Amino acid sequence: MRPGSRRGTTYGRIAALTMTAALLAACGGESADTDAGSGGEGGSDGPVTLTVATFNEFGYEELFTEYMELNPDVTIEHKKAATANEARDNLNTRLAAGSGLSDIEAVEVDWLPELLQYPDQFMDLSSDSVEGRWVDWKVQQATTTDGKLIGYGTDIGPEAICYRADLFEAAGLPSDREEVAAALGSTWDDYFALGEEFMANSDVPWMESAGATYNAMVNQLEFPYEQEDGTVIATENPEVRALYDQVLAASANGLSAGLSQWSDDWTSSFQRDGFATMVCPSWMLGVIEGNAAGVEGWDIANTFPGGGGNWGGSFLTVPTQGENQEAAKELADWLTAPEQQIKAFQSKGTFPSQVEALESEELLGDTREFFNNAPTGEIFSERAQAVEVVTFKGPKYSGINDAMQQAISRVDVDGTDTPESSWEKFVSAVEALG
Amino acid sequence: MATVTEPAPSTTPTPPPGKSLPLTRRQRMSALDVKLSPYLYISPFFILFAVLGLFPLVYTLWVSLHDWNLIGGKGEFVGMANYAQVVQQEFFWRGMRNTFSIFLISGVTQTLAALALAAVLNQNIRAKTFWRMGVLLPFVIAPVAVGVIFNKMFADQNGFFNELLGYVGLGPVAWHAGVLESHVAIATMVNFRWTGYVTLIFLAAMQAIPTELYEAALLDGASRIRQFISITVPMLRPTIIFVVITATIGGLQIFDEPRVFDQTGLGGSDRQWMTVTMYIYELGWGPTKSFGRAAAVSWILFLIIILVGAINFWLTRRIASGDSKKVAAPAAPAPTQAAAPGAGAVASAEPTRKAAAANNDAKETTS
Missing domain, CATH: 1.10.3720.10 (MetI-like)
Structure with missing residues (x-):
């Protein structure tokens, strides 16, 4: 709660352990514990063992081998969590305990608002060698208000619009990706207007859900929920209310399929012509390809309403509780350099955040057969450069945004509330966070 | 145990049974064994319970009386405010x-x-x-x-x-x-x-x-x-x-x-x-x-x-x-x-x- 710099004391250690034990015992399962880190022996001169904690797929396996060959003194132990949530629970618990973290901890951009409240826990990674390495907004996400950089950017999720060309054609709209990009226009009003046009000649809903679209929209506001000093303005901000009304009006007009993202209905809708367009960060391509296997017609329009947008992406941090911080920083520096990140992209498709990587031949030449051979490298590189606004995310951002998503979902997916009554519930949910 | 201060027990002949005579070391240990051992045998459960059951319970109560953040740790004492x-x-x-x-x-x-x-x-x-x-x-x-x-x-x-x-x-x-x-x-x-x-x-x-x-x-x-x-x-x-x-x-x-x-x-x-x-x-x-x-x-x-x-x-x-x-x-x-x-x-x-x-x-x- 309290933004401050209370460090992990003995109390904190005991607290974390007992609370984990007590509360998790009560919850049954949901264990946040993994094996304790064993790295950290050895001084700065001798052989060093560095532990690196990642989750999902960072595509670093081969890079670790390469680094160990280049630096015979360094042994890298890779701890890979199966899910981001598991990694997050582990990180939080060990931060509170004051020990047990890996020398390098990968974090997702969504965790940063709360981690930035405790800048003392992380090494300041800013240095001349990394100056200008990333697109500006990526650096800004991991920088504290007083200019400390707590994480090196790895990948990003620049957003485009994915659409079903066959459904567009059936509804009498242009289906070629350049034409669609032009028809989609540049604002969300244009996007919804084209949706109305589409719906006039089609039974398929225009978009997956109001919530997913809202999420993209709110990420284009600079101060949606909180002011820089932490004052919560979410419930009074006319911009937020305007987005809420706009997206729910579209939903009321039948543009939304009312499918909450990642639900089973959502997953199976890809096989049933569930919707015609979706907000599409670079990593979503794999998801669509998997869910829509066998479905033909998916394509990508090189445009994004309301300016550019980004969804997701990760960073490498160096916790100050580690014993080999300098060596860890060197490794993190090397891993997030453009040359290495391109290799990770080739290995697992993580879209790089480094300016040089975004302009590299390897990336720009990338295409995807499933999306009608769309030049994905070119499209998303351009989408990454189009991002202008970095939303301010204070400590309460994720709580407020969760409440907002639920508010929209009550109207759009469940149909249990009117926009007005759901807004009132949102207001009281935001108050409860206090 | 204060066995060191006792008089040398083994040399003396076995005394006839009677109240006034002091017990031998063996007898004392035996009496202690009868009295204490049952508790020792069941103690692992209670020790484990104290560590894994009672202590977290009491500690949770202690935590609930404070402003306590997952990452930041213990804050001010707030009494029943959380409740x-x-x-x-x-x-x-x-x-x-x-x-x-x-x-x-x-x-x-x-x-x-x-x-x-x-x-x-x-x-x-x-x-x-x-x-x-x-x-x-x-x-x-x-x-x-x-x-x-x-x-x-x-x-x-x-x-x-x-x-x-x-x-x-x-x-x-x-x-x-x-x-x-x-x-x-x-x-x-x-x-x-x-x-x-x-x-x-x-x-x-x-x-x-x-x-x-x-x-x-x-x-x-x-x-x-x-x-x-x-x-x-x-x-x-x-x-x-x-x-x-x-x-x-x-x-x-x-x-x-x-x-x-x-x-x-x-x-x-x-x-x-x-x-x-x-x-x-x-x-x-x-x-x-x-x-x-x-x-x-x-x-x-x-x-x-x-x-x-x-x-x-x-x-x-x-x-x-x-x-x-x-x-x-x-x-x-x-x-x-x-x-x-x-x-x-x-x-x-x-x-x-x-x-x-x-x-x-x-x-x-x-x-």
Whole structure:
């Protein structure tokens, strides 16, 4: 709660352990514990063992081998969590305990608002060698208000619009990706207007859900929920209310399929012509390809309403509780350099955040057969450069945004509330966070 | 031990038995052994309990009195402020409502279904062991796996159950939007997992019921159903009480099934199925990261479970004393061998019909 710099004391250690034990015992399962880190022996001169904690797929396996060959003194132990949530629970618990973290901890951009409240826990990674390495907004996400950089950017999720060309054609709209990009226009009003046009000649809903679209929209506001000093303005901000009304009006007009993202209905809708367009960060391509296997017609329009947008992406941090911080920083520096990140992209498709990587031949030449051979490298590189606004995310951002998503979902997916009554519930949910 | 200061014991001849003479070292140790050893033998349990049970419990209370952040650690002492804050939250009460609702729906149907299943398994059917093992199969499947499978079946638009309802001409059920609907769906998952387990407990107890009772009933011309109602159920009462108490403790802490019922794990967009334990998790590990409040709710839940447990215990006593004249039923709920052989032997002659009467007596006294 309290933004401050209370460090992990003995109390904190005991607290974390007992609370984990007590509360998790009560919850049954949901264990946040993994094996304790064993790295950290050895001084700065001798052989060093560095532990690196990642989750999902960072595509670093081969890079670790390469680094160990280049630096015979360094042994890298890779701890890979199966899910981001598991990694997050582990990180939080060990931060509170004051020990047990890996020398390098990968974090997702969504965790940063709360981690930035405790800048003392992380090494300041800013240095001349990394100056200008990333697109500006990526650096800004991991920088504290007083200019400390707590994480090196790895990948990003620049957003485009994915659409079903066959459904567009059936509804009498242009289906070629350049034409669609032009028809989609540049604002969300244009996007919804084209949706109305589409719906006039089609039974398929225009978009997956109001919530997913809202999420993209709110990420284009600079101060949606909180002011820089932490004052919560979410419930009074006319911009937020305007987005809420706009997206729910579209939903009321039948543009939304009312499918909450990642639900089973959502997953199976890809096989049933569930919707015609979706907000599409670079990593979503794999998801669509998997869910829509066998479905033909998916394509990508090189445009994004309301300016550019980004969804997701990760960073490498160096916790100050580690014993080999300098060596860890060197490794993190090397891993997030453009040359290495391109290799990770080739290995697992993580879209790089480094300016040089975004302009590299390897990336720009990338295409995807499933999306009608769309030049994905070119499209998303351009989408990454189009991002202008970095939303301010204070400590309460994720709580407020969760409440907002639920508010929209009550109207759009469940149909249990009117926009007005759901807004009132949102207001009281935001108050409860206090 | 102060053995060093003693006079050398071994040289002196063994004294004749008498009070005045001092005990030898061996005798002292032996006396100590008799007195102390039993406590030492059972101490591992209590030491473990103190470390893993009592200490966290007390420490959670300590945490609940502070402003305590998941990452930041201990903050100011705030007294009862956390408790005051959480009981004013609508979500807290909604969690209470959902917890009790899901618990009641699953508990009642589960106990009834398990009774019926156990009665069937207790008959002389073919491939007994196969069926008995079969009912336990769902129990070995991880709850999260059960959740994944059932989520597919309970999907609102393309789910198996809604398709099935469609065939018989019923409209789709909004499993994830409605309050009662979601509770029924979650209770189904819980029952899928636990019914077999409870069935086996009932089956074990049923097999301990003396066959003389059934033979006597048969001579009196009682039907199978009548035998079940008038002999089996009354003789199972202690077991039923045990099952109800354990189900209460488990049911009020239900977490896995509702947590995986949708992808966000917050219990629905209007918290239709958010249970108290999910609320604890959200407070402590969610956006607020407030261990203080999470600990406060944990303690409230703890007290509620104690309260419900006490009510159960009181009911047990009432029921037990209500029919103790006729059947020497054990006062405390015993998990196995519920109907003690002795009780059966004493009661074998007469209680065939009176057992039902005793059942009614008990109901009257408790209401």
